[in-house]
Amino acid sequence: MDVDGVNILARGIAACGPEGVVFANLDLRVEPGELAVIAGPGGSGRTSLLLALSGRLRLVAGHLEVSGHVLPAQAAAVRQLIRPARLRPGCELEDRHRVREAITERRLISGASHEAVAGALALVGIDPDRAALVGDLHPADQLLLAVALTAAGTPSGILVDDVDAGLPLAARSRVWAALREVTRTGTTVLATATDPPSGDAAVIRLPANTLDRREGAR
Incomplete structure (x- = not known):
C-alpha cells in the first residue's frame, strides 16, 4: 500500500454550531502521512474541527486548503x-452486523478488493473472527476494524474520532501504534x-486561539 497523503493548511478558521462559536482564530498545518491528533475535553469542538478539516462542516471565517483544494468551494473533492x-x-460500524457483513458493506462503498482488506487488517494487527458480531469484539478491535476497512480503500486521509474513549491504557497504546x-x-x-x-504525533490542542497549536510534529 503506497498512498499520497493529504496536506492541510488552515489560517484563522472558525466554525459555529447551534449554541454559538465552536472554535475560532485557529491556525494549523498537517503534513502528508502525519498522525495529527485534535485533543481537548468534551465539548471543546474536537469532532467539529475534524469535520471542518475534511470538508464536512462549513467554516464561517478563515482560509482552509487541503492538498490544493480550497474550502468550501471544493469541499466535495x-x-x-x-x-x-x-x-x-452517526458513522460507526453496526454492532449487530457480523464482521463479514461489515467487510462486505465497506468493500461495496470503497471498491476495495479482498486482498486489500486482508492487507489492511494485517497492517493494524487484527484478524477478527468473520462470524463474530462487531459488538462482541473488544472495543479496540472494533475501532481497528473500522480503520482497516477504511484504509483498504486507500484514501489520502482517514478520520478517527474518540480514539481513547472507553479504552484502558494498554489498548490505547495498541491503537495509537496501529x-x-x-x-x-x-x-x-x-x-x-x-x-x-x-511521541511523534502532531497535537492540535483545543480550545486554541493562537497560531499553530502543535506539539511533537515529525
Whole structure:
C-alpha cells in the first residue's frame, strides 16, 4: 500500500454550531502521512474541527486548503480524499452486523478488493473472527476494524474520532501504534482524543486561539 497523503493548511478558521462559536482564530498545518491528533475535553469542538478539516462542516471565517483544494468551494473533492473510519455520532460500524457483513458493506462503498482488506487488517494487527458480531469484539478491535476497512480503500486521509474513549491504557497504546502503521503507508490520519499520545504525533490542542497549536510534529 503506497498512498499520497493529504496536506492541510488552515489560517484563522472558525466554525459555529447551534449554541454559538465552536472554535475560532485557529491556525494549523498537517503534513502528508502525519498522525495529527485534535485533543481537548468534551465539548471543546474536537469532532467539529475534524469535520471542518475534511470538508464536512462549513467554516464561517478563515482560509482552509487541503492538498490544493480550497474550502468550501471544493469541499466535495476534499470529502473524496478524506474518508471517515469513525465519526461520532452517526458513522460507526453496526454492532449487530457480523464482521463479514461489515467487510462486505465497506468493500461495496470503497471498491476495495479482498486482498486489500486482508492487507489492511494485517497492517493494524487484527484478524477478527468473520462470524463474530462487531459488538462482541473488544472495543479496540472494533475501532481497528473500522480503520482497516477504511484504509483498504486507500484514501489520502482517514478520520478517527474518540480514539481513547472507553479504552484502558494498554489498548490505547495498541491503537495509537496501529494508526502510526497506517501513516507509514503515506496516509494522513486525523484523529481526536481526550488524552493524546506521546511521541511523534502532531497535537492540535483545543480550545486554541493562537497560531499553530502543535506539539511533537515529525
